[in-house]
Amino acid sequence: MEIIYTDVLVIGGGLAGQRAAIGARRRGLDVTILSLVPAKRSHSAAAQGGMQASLGNCLGGSGDNEDLHFADTVRGSDWGADQEVVRMFTHTAPKAIREMAAWGVPWSRVRQGPHSITEDGEQKTITEPAAAHGLIDSRNFGGTAKWRACYVADGTGHAMLYAMSNQAIAAGIPVHERLEAIALICDGERCCGAVVRNLMTGALSAYMARATCIATGGFGRIYRVSTNAVINEGMGAAIALETGIARLGNMEAVQFHPTGIFPAGILVTEGCRGDGGLLLDGAEHRFMPGYEPEKRELASRDVVSRRMEEHIAAGHGATTRFGDHLWLDIRLLGAEHIDGKLREVKEICQYFLGIDPSRELIPVRPAQHYSMGGIRTDHNCHSRELRGLFAVGEAACWDMHGFNRLGGNSVAETVVAGMIAGESIADFCASADGSIQLATNLANDALSAQAAQLTAIADSTGNESAVELTKLMQETMTDKVGIFRRGESLQQAVQTLLELQRRSAGVRLRSSASGANPELVAAYRLPRMLKLALCVTHGALMRCESRGAHYREDYPQRDDAQWLRRTLASWPDADDTLPTLDYEALDIHRMELPPGWRGYGTKDSIDHPSTAIRETEIAQLIANYPEADRYQRQNLLMPFHHLLPPGFRGRNQRLEDTE
Amino acid sequence: MNTIPLNQARTLTLRILRHNPTDPDSEPRLQDFQVEETDAMTLFVALNIVREEQDPSLQFDFVCRAGICGSCGMLINGRPALACRTLTRDLGDTVVLAPLPGFALIGDLSVDTGKWMRGMSERLETWIHAEGLETKNLDAIEDAMDPELAEQLYELERCIECGCCVAACGTMQMREEFVGAVGLNQIARFQLDPRDTRSDSDYYELIGDDSGVFGCMTLLGCDDMCPKQLPLATQIAFLRRRMAAV
Ligand SMILES: Cc1cc2nc3c(=O)[nH]c(=O)nc-3n(C[C@H](O)[C@H](O)[C@H](O)COP(=O)(O)OP(=O)(O)OC[C@H]3O[C@@H](n4cnc5c(N)ncnc54)[C@H](O)[C@@H]3O)c2cc1C
Ligand code: SF4
Ligand code: SF4
Ligand code: FES
Numbered sequence: 001m002e003i004i005y006t007d008v009l010v011i012g013g014g015l016a017g018q019r020a021a022i023g024a025r026r027r028g029l030d031v032t033i034l035s036l037v038p039a040k041r042s043h044s045a046a047a048q049g050g051m052q053a054s055l056g057n058c059l060g061g062s063g064d065n066e067d068l069h070f071a072d073t074v075r076g077s078d079w080g081a082d083q084e085v086v087r088m089f090t091h092t093a094p095k096a097i098r099e100m101a102a103w104g105v106p107w108s109r110v111r112q113g114p115h116s117i118t119e120d121g122e123q124k125t126i127t128e129p130a131a132a133h134g135l136i137d138s139r140n141f142g143g144t145a146k147w148r149a150c151y152v153a154d155g156t157g158h159a160m161l162y163a164m165s166n167q168a169i170a171a172g173i174p175v176h177e178r179l180e181a182i183a184l185i186c187d188g189e190r191c192c193g194a195v196v197r198n199l200m201t202g203a204l205s206a207y208m209a210r211a212t213c214i215a216t217g218g219f220g221r222i223y224r225v226s227t228n229a230v231i232n233e234g235m236g237a238a239i240a241l242e243t244g245i246a247r248l249g250n251m252e253a254v255q256f257h258p259t260g261i262f263p264a265g266i267l268v269t270e271g272c273r274g275d276g277g278l279l280l281d282g283a284e285h286r287f288m289p290g291y292e293p294e295k296r297e298l299a300s301r302d303v304v305s306r307r308m309e310e311h312i313a314a315g316h317g318a319t320t321r322f323g324d325h326l327w328l329d330i331r332l333l334g335a336e337h338i339d340g341k342l343r344e345v346k347e348i349c350q351y352f353l354g355i356d357p358s359r360e361l362i363p364v365r366p367a368q369h370y371s372m373g374g375i376r377t378d379h380n381c382h383s384r385e386l387r388g389l390f391a392v393g394e395a396a397c398w399d400m401h402g403f404n405r406l407g408g409n410s411v412a413e414t415v416v417a418g419m420i421a422g423e424s425i426a427d428f429c430a431s432a433d434g435s436i437q438l439a440t441n442l443a444n445d446a447l448s449a450q451a452a453q454l455t456a457i458a459d460s461t462g463n464e465s466a467v468e469l470t471k472l473m474q475e476t477m478t479d480k481v482g483i484f485r486r487g488e489s490l491q492q493a494v495q496t497l498l499e500l501q502r503r504s505a506g507v508r509l510r511s512s513a514s515g516a517n518p519e520l521v522a523a524y525r526l527p528r529m530l531k532l533a534l535c536v537t538h539g540a541l542m543r544c545e546s547r548g549a550h551y552r553e554d555y556p557q558r559d560d561a562q563w564l565r566r567t568l569a570s571w572p573d574a575d576d577t578l579p580t581l582d583y584e585a586l587d588i589h590r591m592e593l594p595p596g597w598r599g600y601g602t603k604d605s606i607d608h609p610s611t612a613i614r615e616t617e618i619a620q621l622i623a624n625y626p627e628a629d630r631y632q633r634q635n636l637l638m639p640f641h642h643l644l645p646p647g648f649r650g651r652n653q654r655l656e657d658t659e
Numbered sequence: 660m661n662t663i664p665l666n667q668a669r670t671l672t673l674r675i676l677r678h679n680p681t682d683p684d685s686e687p688r689l690q691d692f693q694v695e696e697t698d699a700m701t702l703f704v705a706l707n708i709v710r711e712e713q714d715p716s717l718q719f720d721f722v723c724r725a726g727i728c729g730s731c732g733m734l735i736n737g738r739p740a741l742a743c744r745t746l747t748r749d750l751g752d753t754v755v756l757a758p759l760p761g762f763a764l765i766g767d768l769s770v771d772t773g774k775w776m777r778g779m780s781e782r783l784e785t786w787i788h789a790e791g792l793e794t795k796n797l798d799a800i801e802d803a804m805d806p807e808l809a810e811q812l813y814e815l816e817r818c819i820e821c822g823c824c825v826a827a828c829g830t831m832q833m834r835e836e837f838v839g840a841v842g843l844n845q846i847a848r849f850q851l852d853p854r855d856t857r858s859d860s861d862y863y864e865l866i867g868d869d870s871g872v873f874g875c876m877t878l879l880g881c882d883d884m885c886p887k888q889l890p891l892a893t894q895i896a897f898l899r900r901r902m903a904a905v
Contacts, residue, residue: 026793037720038773040820041728055801095797102795104787104854106812109804134803153813158727162816166786169777177773178765200765201681229722264701266725321697351726351744353699467711511716515681516766519715650798658800 001447002205003440006032008425009193009209011181011236013039015157016393016414016421017215018164018173020381023422024211025171029429032207033175034196036231039165043217043229044414047157048344049269050139050149051415052408053093056654057135058110059126060147066090066652067630071593072144073409077402078548078558079586079595080250080372080566085379085400087592087640089409089416094652096415097136097150104163107136108151131655141407149408154344157411164415182524184212184239184389185446191389192436193443194239195450202515204451206443210434211425213390214240214375215418222533223368223482224474227260227267236395238528240375241535246386247568247582249376249397251532252539255405255549256483258304260367262325264352267369268345268362270407273297277330279308280361282318284327287311302404302549305366305483313484318363327361334358366483370394370410372401372549373536376568379643380424381417385570387433390425392417399566403548423645457523462506466523469500469507473526473533476500481537486553490541497537498577501530535569535579542581543567545606558605560595564588588614592638669696671747673709675717676757679766689755690714702735702742702754706768718766726886729819732759732826733768739823741886742768759826772822779838783865785845787855808851815848815894817887824881824891836870840881840891843872847894850901863905872898 010021013035025031035042056064069090074081101107112133114125141149152159168175181194185206193208219234220226240246259268273279279297281287288296291307298304308326311317317324330338330345335358338346342357349357375391376384377398383389392398393414400413428434480493507523545559546552565583572580588594588610595611597603621636622628628636631651635641641649671694678687692709703724710717719742722730726744733742734757736750747754762770779785824840831837846866849855866872875895882892 037722037728037730038776038820040776041722041730041773043723043728045728045819046723046725098797098799098801099795101801102787102789102792102854104849104852106804106809106816106852108813109806109809111806134805136801137806153810155727155813155817158819159813159816163787166780169780170784170786175777177777178771200771229728230724231722264704264724348725351746352701354746354748355699467715509715511714513679513682513716515679516718516769517716518710518718648797650796653798653800655800 001203001451003443004032004205004207006030006207006209007429008032008211008213009034009207010213010215011194012042012215012217012393012395013165013175014042014044014215014217014393014414015161015164015411016418017213018168019415019418020213020215020390020392020421020425021173022168022171023419024425025173026422027426029426031173033168033173034179034181034207035175035177036180036199038177039168039175040161042161043232044161044411045158046229047411048154050141050151050156050408051097051160051411052141052144052148052406053097053150053412054090054146054148055094055097055136055138055150056146056656057132058137058147059128060140061138062656064146064148065630065654067634068145069093069148073400073406074593075598076404076406078404078598079560079564080253080402080547082399082586083591083593083638084640084643085398087638088379088420088644089400089413091640091652092416092419092644092648093412095648096412096419100160100163100415101136103167105159106152108153109134110137135655144406160411160415180235181239182235183446183450184243185442186243186245186386187439187442190387190433190436191243195446199516199521202517202520204447206447208443210429210436211388211390213392213421213425214395215391215393216395218371218394219529219532220368220371222473222477222529222536224471224478225260225263225265225365226368227257227265228368233525233529234371234532235525235528236391237374238532240383240389240391241531241569241571241579242528242574243386244570244572244574246383246389247376247570248535249373249399250403250539250567251373251535251569252543252550252567253372253403253548254368254536255370255372256302256305256366257369258301258308258366259328259364261348261352262363262365263320263322265367266348266352267367268328268348268364269342270301272328272330272342272345276333277328278332280327280329281311281316282326283316287316302483302551306551308366309483312365325363325365328364329361330357331359331361368478370405372403372405373397381421382424382428388428388436390421392421403550419648420645423647454520454524457507457520458509458512460506460508462508464503464506464508466504466507466519466526469504470522470526470529473497473500473530477533477536481540483551484553485540485551487541490537493537494534494541497530497534501527501534501577504530531571531579538578539567539569539581560608560611561606564595564608590638592634594618669752670694671696671705672753673705674753674755675767677767678764679716679718680764681766696747700747702745702747703731705747706742719768727819729772729821732772732821732823733757734759734826739826739884741821741823744886759822761825761828761831762822770822772820775822775825776820776841779842783838783842783846785849787849787852788857789854790856804853808853812848812852815844815851815889818844818889819887821886823884823886827880827884829878829880830874830876834870834874837874838866838871840885840895842866843875843898844889844891844894847898850898859901859905863902866898867902867905872902875899
C-alpha cells in the first residue's frame, strides 16, 4: 500500500475544488486533486441556468450592486445564512466572474439596441444601451430583484468547468482520476490526509497532506429521485463526519425542484411554466388553481413542489410501474415557441422520453436538487473543529444559503469559496500549524483499518444486498423526508434507517471480481450514506419549525424565537447509531438585515425578541450618519472586509461608475 | 390517459463484450443478458438493471445520465454513441454493446477517456495563453467581446470530450499519436478567441504535422458521430487551409 505526500490534497475536481487548488498552487504549494471521475465530468458541468453576480451591465440588471444581491440571498435563506459570509460572497462574485472571463469562459454578451422579451405573458420591447454592448449579459431568475444570472447560452456550468479545468492543467496540477477518498487520516487533533481507493484496480493508498480540502459536491443520491449525477453520494461529507470531530451544518436543509422529468429526475427548466406551461394530474385536470388561486403554477418553487406532492398523496397522480407522477403540459405554447425558446427541453424530451413536447405531455415530479447542508466551516472555509481540514462548494456549509439557496448562487459560491479557500489554505500552510510530522505509522494504521473493513465486507456471510438496502434508504428519504415533513413520519423514517443500518452489517457480496468491483463500492458506501441520511432525518425531526426548504406540516411557522439556530451534527463514536446534534445560535445583534418577511410565501412567523431591538439600533446608526454613502452605511452595520483575503477587498467597478 | 405510447412488451437481449484486464484469467467474450423493456427505457436504465439484478461485476460509466458529461460513450451496435440518451425503443431486440476503441480498457464497457483527454489537452495546450492572468485587476470592468463571437466560441466549446469522434476515426486506428477531431476542434476554438495571444505559427507547432491536421484523411466519421453535432468537418477544413498558409 503506497503512501503519497503532497502539501495540499483537494478531494473533488468540480468548480470549487479546482479553484481552491489553483489558488494554493499559485502560492507555491504542491497540490494534488482527487476525483471519482475525470474532472471535466464533475457535476458542476450540469448547471445550465447561470451564475449570480451583480455586474449590472444589461438593462434588467442596471442599478444592481452587492447590497441588493446580499438582501436577496439573506431573504432567500429565510434568515438562516451567515450574513458576514453572504457579504463576503456578494462582494467577491463580480471578481469571480471577471476572472472566469479572463480565463476564457464565453459569457453571453449584451447586444445594444432593441430586443423583444416576454414578461408576464406579454411581449415587450427593451433597448439595451450602447455603453453596455459586449459586456457580460445576465438573465432573470427567481427570488432576485435584478437580472443577475450571468450565463453561457444553456451551458453555463459546462463552459465554466472547462475553463477552470484547463487553467488547472495549465498550472500543472495533477488530477488523480477514478480515485475515491474513503476515510480521512487524523492524528486526533488535525487532519493529515486521506485513505484512497483506486476505482479501476481496487488498490488502497494513503495521501498525506499538510492541508486537506473536501470539495465533493452534494449528496442528492441518498434520495430516490434527484436531479443530481449518480456520483453525488456525499462521501466527502460522510468521511468528515466519520472523523468524529468535524461537524456537518444544517443537513436537514434540502432543496427540491418542481419539475424533474419522471422517473429519471433530469431537470426541465422553470421556464416551461414561466412561459405559460401548466401542471396536470393523472386525469389531465389542471389542479394548481384549486390550491393557489392567485399564483397557480407560478407560485414559488417550494410551494409548487409541496402542492404537487399533496395532490399525488391524495391519489390524483398518474400511475406507472415506477410510481406516480404528474404532467407538465407545454403543448399550448406551440411548436414554434418550443423549437426556439425551449430547445433544450425539447431535446431532453426527445432523448430521454422519446416524446415531442409540442404534441405530448411531459411526466414530471418534484425531485431532490441541492444540499444546503454540509461540512461546517468558518469564514475561511476551514473546519471549526478539525484543523487542517477545509471544505468548499456544495459539500460545505460555509453558510451563505441558510435554508434555501437561490438559483445561480451555487456555481457562484463554488468559485468564490474556491478563491477564498485557496488563500486561506496557503495561509494555513505558512503558519505554525501548517507543518506536520509525516508519521508513516499514522498512514499505515489508517490504511490497515480501511483494508480490514473492506475485507470484512468481502468475507461477510450475511444475506443482505447493498443495492437493495440502498434502494430502501432512497425510498424512505423520498417518501418521508421529502418536501412535506411531519414528526410522526420523520420518526418512522429514523426507525427505518436504523433498521437499515443494522441490516447493512450483514451485506454480502455476490461477486468477488478483482479490480473495480462496483458491488463492493455500493457496499462500503451504504453505511456512510445511511449516516448522512440519519443526519438529515434526525435533524429534520428535531427542528420543530418551518424555514425555507424545511417544511413541517405540524409546525408550519418559522420560529425565530426558538429556531434561529444552525444544526450541527457529529458522530463522536463509531458505535453510535444516531448523530449527536448541537445548535449554534445566529446572533441577531450582529445582523445587517434582521429577520423579517421574505417578500413571498407566508407572512406568518414567530419573532425573536432581539429583532425589534436590532431594528431600532440599525435605524439609530443610520440616522446618526445621514450623509454616509452605501459603503459607509454597510460598514457601520456589519463590517466584513477584514474577513476577506487582502487581494479581494477592492471595490467592484460598474458601468455606472464610469458615466 | 398515459400519452407515452406503450411499447409492446419486449424482452431485450443485451450482448455485452466482457473483459476484466485486472483479472489474469479473464478473456474477452460476449455475454447475453435479458431485460424486460419498459416505457422510455434508456441504456442507462437497462444496464443498471442488469448490474443490480443479474451481474454485480458489470462495469460501465455513467455520471450525469443526462447527455451532458460525456462519460457513457460506447459502441452501440457498432456505432459510437452516448448510452444514457439512447432509448431502447429505437433499437432492435438484440443490442450489441462494446467499449469505445482507441482508449485504454478499464473493464467491460468502461474505458479511460479521461487520461487520453488530459494528454491531448497538455499536448495542445488547450487553455487561454495570455500575459498577466495571475495579476489581472478583477475589480475593473471586464473587456468587451462581440456578442456574436461569444456565441461562436460557445458553439465550438460544446464538446463534452466523450471520445465518440476518436472511436470513429480511421486515422486514429493507424496513428496512435493523432490528436483526433476533438483536439483539432479545441485548437479551432482557441484560435478564434481573441483572449488567446498565440499566433498561427504557434498553432502550427502544435498541429502542423501528421499527428495533427495533416494526418486527418477527412473521411468524416467524426462529424457524423459527434453527439453534440459539432461542425467538425468545417473546422478541420478551416484549420487545414489556415495551417497550410503558415
Ligand atoms: C441539474 C442541475 C442544474 C443546476 N443548475 C445550476 C445553475 O444553473 N446555477 C447554479 O448556481 N447552480 C446550479 N446547480 C447546482 C450546482 O451545479 C452545484 O451545486 C455545483 O456545481 C457543485 O459544485 P462542486 O464543485 O461543489 O461539486 P461537483 O461539481 O459536484 O464536484 C464534486 C467532485 O468531487 C469528486 N468526488 C466526490 N466524492 C469523492 C470522493 N469520495 N473522493 C474523491 N473525489 C470525490 C467528484 O469526482 C467531483 O469531481 C445545478 C445542479 C443540478 C443538479
Ligand atoms: S467533438 Fe463531439 S464526439 Fe468528439 S469528443 Fe467532443 S463531443 Fe465527443
Ligand atoms: S475527418 Fe479526420 S478526424 Fe474526423 S474521423 Fe476522419 S480522419 Fe478522423
Ligand atoms: S452519463 Fe453523462 S453523457 Fe451519458
